[in-house]
Amino acid sequence: MGSAGKYFYFIIIVGIIISLAFFFAGCEKINLSEIKTDCYYIGRCDADTYIIKFDTVGNDYLIGRSYKVEQAPVAERKNISIKAGLKKCSVKVNDVDMPVKLIPEHITADSITGTYSLGKEKHSFRIDRYNSPDYKDVEPQFQKEKYTVETIKDIVYGNAKGFWSYNPDKNETFAKAYCDKLGELLKYNISPRDIDLKMDIYLPKNDTSKLRPLLMLIHGGAFFNGDKASEAYVKWSTHFAKLGFVVASINYRMGFMPSADQIDCAGYRAAQDAHAAMRYLVHNAAKYRINTDWIFAGGTSAGAITALNLAFMRNKNRPESTRGGLFKSDLGDIESVSPQYKENFTIKAVANMWGAVHDINMISNAKTSVISFHGDADNIVPYGYDHPFNDVLDPIKIALRNDNSAEAKSVKSIFSLPLNKALTNKMYGSSLVDKMAKAKGNRSKLFTYPGGGHSLHVDKNNNLVPYFYFIQDSVTAFFVEELIPDPIKIVQDTNDRLVYKLNGKDVKSLYWKAENGIILSTSGRQARIIFLSDGGKKRITVSGTYKNGIGFKTELVL
Known part of the structure; x- marks a missing residue:
């Protein structure tokens, strides 16, 4: 028959x-x-x-x-x-x-x-x-805001001598901000004061994860201004905590006397403080349920410089000006602040927002991934290789932009040559950080803002702009890719078109579901499925967990 x-x-x-x-x-x-x-x-x-x-x-x-x-x-x-x-x-x-x-x-x-x-x-x-296989809808982690947030403020992570660690941005010119602090600079340059170093910690509430990724955020402000509780940093901290991250937003020592060496020292003190803050967090990993294999850092401007130093700088890369001499004291090793915390750590990825490094070769010290954002017309922190503060201390640049403010007139009348070349050392900006990272085999992504200047996330009044959210979404996706290096995808077998397979190998558990289809059998990371001609949308959904415990859900629509 x-x-x-x-x-x-x-x-x-x-x-x-x-x-x-x-x-x-x-x-x-x-x-x-x-x-x-x-x-x-x-x-x-x-x-x-x-x-x-x-x-x-x-x-x-x-x-x-x-x-x-x-x-x-x-x-x-x-x-x-x-x-x-x-x-x-x-x-x-x-x-x-x-x-x-x-x-x-x-x-x-x-x-x-x-x-x-x-x-x-x-x-x-x-x-x-027919009984369909058991299906469990496992929610993907760290990709959607789903938690409320608990904030613990002003946790002291260390103490060190310096000028100050708190100086909220007043939306004024740098020259005016510097003059306002001149008295403190002169006073504490002679006799530095003890400063409690503080952080705010943002925690996801009611999450069931045994261990959570850690993100340290470091505010900008030319190593002179800024605060951990600025609007942008509160919003970014809250966003990542809602995703399931433990977030620490830190304050650090700021201030410097007007010289290239002193500016380098200010950047180094910030790196020491960030290092102490990270060791404090790793030391208290159990308390905050931190997975110490999932550590991230990020910042804007001076904060980005500090985040890059935190990831890549070693004691051999210290600026020479920090090592002391006949008339100045040695600032000590990177680990000198809060030496009671001995823990080591590795930064998995850095969000570099218009930052730079003083030594491009230090990128070879770690396999840390980097995502960068930078305007190619930035006159504060160079996009390529140049002196910083071009737009602040260079009378030629001030003249070109027709700045007639009192501070600009003062700079133009006193100095005939760019002051920034005398007061700063050249730095390697994001374009060169990206190039070197890729050359060393690090995962790196650069978003160049054509014609963009400094502080791309805010307008001239420090109000958030849409690019703030583009940065937020891009960093989120980049960090998640670090947590899930081999994301699961469903592929159809080329020899047997009823067979569908998962391409990833790092799977601990998985669940299959077929919309308008019948799952005939499952075996390991594959299933045999027949779809029915008179049904609606024909879709396969697979959810489960990776071996590192992170949940996933992926779909294939025929």
Whole structure:
């Protein structure tokens, strides 16, 4: 008998059951009411497999549809209409009438087995109620804001001598800000004061993660102004805590006397403080449920410089000006602040927002990934290799921008040559950091803002602009890619189009779901699925956890 003939006779098997219910009533009770209309059945007829859906079940008839599983990923629908009598039944399959002889062997609510005959040939059949595999909708982690946030303010992570660690930006020119602090600079340059170094910690509330990634954020302000509680840093800290990160926003020592060496020392003191803050957090990892393999850092301007130094600077890379001499004291190693915390750490990735480094070769010290944002017309921190503060201390640049402020007139009248060249050393900006990182095999991504200046995340009044959120979303995606280096994707097998596989290997658990489809079997990281031609959107969803415990969910739409 041909395949088509076997298929037509198989379809009417269920209809014959109705007549057999009457014929064998005295031998075995058959409860046809157990046949359901809210599920699918899988039928096996010799080597062929069929999907059956009953839409109507009457006392002596069935109406439904069937689908034969073949090599095509989508099975075509055939309508079935069955009328049963005592000894035979009439069946229509797409309006084609077919008779068959049936001998049931075992009938329950969940399965029907037996044999059927066409002429002298005898064939077996089996129909089972389809039960889809258990599915658990595992929510992907660290990609959507879903937690409320608890903030613990002003945690002291260290103490060190310096000028100050708190100087909120008043949205004034740098020259005016410097003059306002001149008295303190002169006083504490002679006798530095003890400063408590503080951080604010943002924690996701009610999360169930045993361990969480850590992000340290470091504000900018030319190593002179700034505060951990500025609007941008509160918003970024809150965002990442809502994702499930532990976030620490730190204050650090600021201030410097007007010389290139002193500015380098200010940057180094910031790096020492950030290093102490990170060691404090690693020391208290159990308290805050921090996964010390998932440590990130980021900042803007001076904060980005500090974040890059935190990741890549080693004691061998210290600026020479920090090592002391005849008339100045040595600032000590990077670990000199809060030496009671001995823990080591590795930064997984840095968010570098218009930052720079003084020694480009220190990028080779670590395999830390870097995502950078920088305007190619930045006159404060160079995009390439140049002196910083071009727009503040260079009378030529001031003249070109037609700045007639009192501070600008003062600079132009006193100095004939760019003051920034005398007061600062050249630095390597984001374009060169990106180039070197890639050359050393580090993962690096650079977003260049054409024609953009400094502080791309705010306007001239320090109000957040849309680019703030572009940075936020880009950094989030970049960090998540660090946590999930081999993201799961569903791919269709090229040899067997009913087989779908997961390409990733770092999977601990997984769950399959097929919309308008039947999962025929699962094995390891693959499943065999047939879709039905008359359904709506045909979609496969797989959720689960990676070996590192992070949840995932991925989809494939046919």
